[in-house]
Amino acid sequence: MRTTDDNMLTRLRRIVSEFTSEHDLPHALHLLVTRVNEALHADATSVFLIDEASGEYVLMATVGLNEKVVGKARLKFGEGLVGLVGEREEPINIDEATEHEAFHRMPKLEQDDYHGFLGAPLIFKGELMGVVVVQMQSSRMFAEEEEAFLVTLAVQVAGELYQAYAKGGLQLLLAKRGRKKIEKVITGVSGSPGIAI
Numbered sequence: 001m002r003t004t005d006d007n008m009l010t011r012l013r014r015i016v017s018e019f020t021s022e023h024d025l026p027h028a029l030h031l032l033v034t035r036v037n038e039a040l041h042a043d044a045t046s047v048f049l050i051d052e053a054s055g056e057y058v059l060m061a062t063v064g065l066n067e068k069v070v071g072k073a074r075l076k077f078g079e080g081l082v083g084l085v086g087e088r089e090e091p092i093n094i095d096e097a098t099e100h101e102a103f104h105r106m107p108k109l110e111q112d113d114y115h116g117f118l119g120a121p122l123i124f125k126g127e128l129m130g131v132v133v134v135q136m137q138s139s140r141m142f143a144e145e146e147e148a149f150l151v152t153l154a155v156q157v158a159g160e161l162y163q164a165y166a167k168g169g170l171q172l173l174l175a176k177r178g179r180k181k182i183e184k185v186i187t188g189v190s191g192s193p194g195i196a197i
Helices: 002-021 025-039 080-088 144-166 169-176
Strands: 044-051 056-063 074-076 092-094 116-124 127-136
Touching: 002 025, 002 144, 025 044, 025 056, 025 127, 025 144, 056 080, 056 127, 074 080, 080 092, 080 116, 080 127, 116 144, 127 144
Parallel strands: none
Antiparallel strands: 044 056, 044 127, 056 074, 092 116, 116 127
């Protein structure tokens, strides 16, 4: 068992290293889902990021599902299993996703053949950034080690996404993927009375 743990830890480090060294966020997200899919021998892996302005999760990268709907497929907060993961802010691991009461069918995503579902929230400093999802066509729950792998990865990746958000990168990416307008609010504390331009 130790060898398996070491292999998973090595894969985890490599994936996080590749993700953090990539400067193009869409490419980094695609690289992330590809590597996670390979590491967990999954049939599909996806990343949904939060669009605060619309109150939705937006599919930003996927491998195994319909890639043509990246940036277009959206779920309202609390909708579907992705919304449930975000709402609870904890992983969900189930063997029969399509039979779960929270399952939300999205025909364009082509997800009906996937049964095993593992979703983990992307949280940094108490801020939910999105959800990473791994799916299997077989009806099985993911092993405890696989769940631990995804949760640990989600924590590492969320820190990088938070930095991208702070720099405005996520807002710009979401704007390119469907939103027309970006609103930016600047808050601060007055240093002296008067008006500044």
